[in-house]
Amino acid sequence: MQQHGTAVVERVFREEYGRLIASLVRRFGDIDIAEEAAGEALVTALEKWPGAGVPPNPGAWLTTTAGNRAIDRLRREKQRDAKHRAALMTYDDAPHEPTGPVEDDRLRLLFTCCHPALAPEARIALTLRLLGGLTVPEIAQAFLVPETTMGQRITRAKRKIAAANVPYRVPQAADLPERLSGVLAVLFLVFNEGYLASGDGDPVRAELTGEAIRLGRVLRHLLPDEPEVAGLLALMVLIESRRRTRVRHGQLVPLDEQDRAGWDHALVAEGHALVRECLATNRPGRYQILAAINAVHTDARTASDTDWSQVLALYDQLSRIDPSPIVALNRAVAVAELDGPDVALSLVDRLPLTGYHPWHAARADLLRRLGRSDEAKTEYDAAIAATQNSAESSYLTRKRGELV
Amino acid sequence: MTHYLLTVHGPAERAEFGGYGSREEMEAAFAATGAFNDRLHAEGYWVFAGGLEAASTATVVDGRGDAPVMTDGPYLESKELIGGFWVIDAPDLDVALRLAADGSKACGGKVEVRPFDGIV
Numbered sequence: 198m199q200q201h202g203t204a205v206v207e208r209v210f211r212e213e214y215g216r217l218i219a220s221l222v223r224r225f226g227d228i229d230i231a232e233e234a235a236g237e238a239l240v241t242a243l244e245k246w247p248g249a250g251v252p253p254n255p256g257a258w259l260t261t262t263a264g265n266r267a268i269d270r271l272r273r274e275k276q277r278d279a280k281h282r283a284a285l286m287t288y289d290d291a292p293h294e295p296t297g298p299v300e301d302d303r304l305r306l307l308f309t310c311c312h313p314a315l316a317p318e319a320r321i322a323l324t325l326r327l328l329g330g331l332t333v334p335e336i337a338q339a340f341l342v343p344e345t346t347m348g349q350r351i352t353r354a355k356r357k358i359a360a361a362n363v364p365y366r367v368p369q370a371a372d373l374p375e376r377l378s379g380v381l382a383v384l385f386l387v388f389n390e391g392y393l394a395s396g397d398g399d400p401v402r403a404e405l406t407g408e409a410i411r412l413g414r415v416l417r418h419l420l421p422d423e424p425e426v427a428g429l430l431a432l433m434v435l436i437e438s439r440r441r442t443r444v445r446h447g448q449l450v451p452l453d454e455q456d457r458a459g460w461d462h463a464l465v466a467e468g469h470a471l472v473r474e475c476l477a478t479n480r481p482g483r484y485q486i487l488a489a490i491n492a493v494h495t496d497a498r499t500a501s502d503t504d505w506s507q508v509l510a511l512y513d514q515l516s517r518i519d520p521s522p523i524v525a526l527n528r529a530v531a532v533a534e535l536d537g538p539d540v541a542l543s544l545v546d547r548l549p550l551t552g553y554h555p556w557h558a559a560r561a562d563l564l565r566r567l568g569r570s571d572e573a574k575t576e577y578d579a580a581i582a583a584t585q586n587s588a589e590s591s592y593l594t595r596k597r598g599e600l601v
Numbered sequence: 602m603t604h605y606l607l608t609v610h611g612p613a614e615r616a617e618f619g620g621y622g623s624r625e626e627m628e629a630a631f632a633a634t635g636a637f638n639d640r641l642h643a644e645g646y647w648v649f650a651g652g653l654e655a656a657s658t659a660t661v662v663d664g665r666g667d668a669p670v671m672t673d674g675p676y677l678e679s680k681e682l683i684g685g686f687w688v689i690d691a692p693d694l695d696v697a698l699r700l701a702a703d704g705s706k707a708c709g710g711k712v713e714v715r716p717f718d719g720i721v
Contacts, residue, residue, distance in 0.1 A: 312694075314698065360716050360718070361603070361716040362693045362716060363693065
């Protein structure tokens with residue numbers, strides 16, 4: 198029972214962590230104080246909840262307890278510099294925002310964690326730590342860096358936020374689109390690292406994809422009128438819906454070979470509803486178009502039912518706002534289905550993507566379909582050498598082995 | 602409010618027009634920088650600012666030993682060095698970064714923004 202009780206406390210704490218930290222940061226103006234106080238509230242919860250039961254509103258209980266601990270600490274530690282005491286006095290009576298202070302606090306903190314003055318890898322780590330409630334060892338493991346390195350990265354970022362006075366604030370309307378795209382990029386990077394993990398560990402890290410989606414839902418709830426927020430959430434849930442069928446016996450299963458009955462149909466429905474909403478809003482953007490492409494795939498009963506002309510039209514639209522060779526490569530895959538692998542290969546060959554393993558994998562597949570086996574083998578070898586994902590490497594090795 | 606040091610980085614070797622391509626460019630940058638300084642005053646961010654002579658006019662002094670040791674030239678040998686600076690007082694980093702972007706555009710150099718630990 199004790200064991201069970203502890204697990205419940207830890208689950209609730211993890212779920213509430215982002216809200217808790219965000220409200221403490223607003224109140225005390227200092228991330229370190231917020232983290233210490235949250236940690237002490239956890240200790241108290243672990244003492245009390247297993248016996249007395251989880252309180253009816255655990256989030257409010259944790260916020261009150263942590264707030265009291267922080268005040269006690271600040272009073273006790275007389276040597277704390279004047280800045281912290283001033284922060285306590287300033288932030289204690291901060292007016293609550295009309296839309297609800299708790300939600301706004303998390304949004305503020307998300308923008309702080311994803312501030313452009315921080316290094317991109319620090320933004321990801323800080324977001325997972327402060328809003329996701331992941332521990333430093335968990336984040337270090339997810340990104341395959343030593344714990345001390347990840348610890349230093351997070352500590353350094355927090356020190357910069359404090360010393361340089363990075364604000365806890367949702368940017369003004371004029372800056373919002375650019376800053377929001379930075380936040381969306383961080384969430385999508387977290388998601389992608391989970392979905393196509395590099396290194397020797399699990400090919401899919403569900404804790405990262407799950408965390409990115411959870412934060413995506415929070416953002417969607419906080420900014421319901423931003424179509425790109427809905428677009429990113431749709432994109433992530435539609436990709437996630439296929440996760441269970443994507444790896445079999447440690448080997449990647451491509452979309453056309455997946456068991457569609459095994460997809461998560463609740464996530465598919467959620468993604469489709471979001472895509473329809475984006476279409477109705479009609480302010481298209483990169484994530485919305487990528488989500489729409491995924492929706493075309495998840496809409497097809499079988500792989501051969503895929504509406505490739507719709508996919509190609511969407512890639513054409515995407516190419517106009519993002520004329521990158523990577524988009525052109527994905528577009529060529531749709532061209533192969535409509536106009537044949539020879540037409541697609543001539544497009545792929547023109548792209549400056551040597552060293553990018555999906556380029557080699559796409560070339561290998563097109564050469565295989567054209568019956569050019571020797572060239573295909575060479576391309577599979579190049580793709581295998583360039584990928585860092587074990588399931589993908591295993592899949593490419595099988596395809597190479599099937600060539601005669 | 603936080604104090605920030607905004608340092609302008611430019612070529613260590615200054616050509617005829619102080620690192621600018623032509624007399625016109627140099628004069629335009631001086632005018633834009635003057636207007637930017639006026640704005641810092643008007644909006645209350647101004648603490649102090651200055652442009653520096655070429656780095657080749659610097660002297661490094663090491664006074665830690667019995668007698669001070671003088672070395673001709675800047676402390677760091679580099680192709681790009683500090684050419685000038687502003688000290689501003691701003692409510693937060695976002696404001697400081699926006700001002701730095703405007704200052705960079707005005708003077709035509711990259712600007713490093715660094716918070717002060719304290720100022721007396």
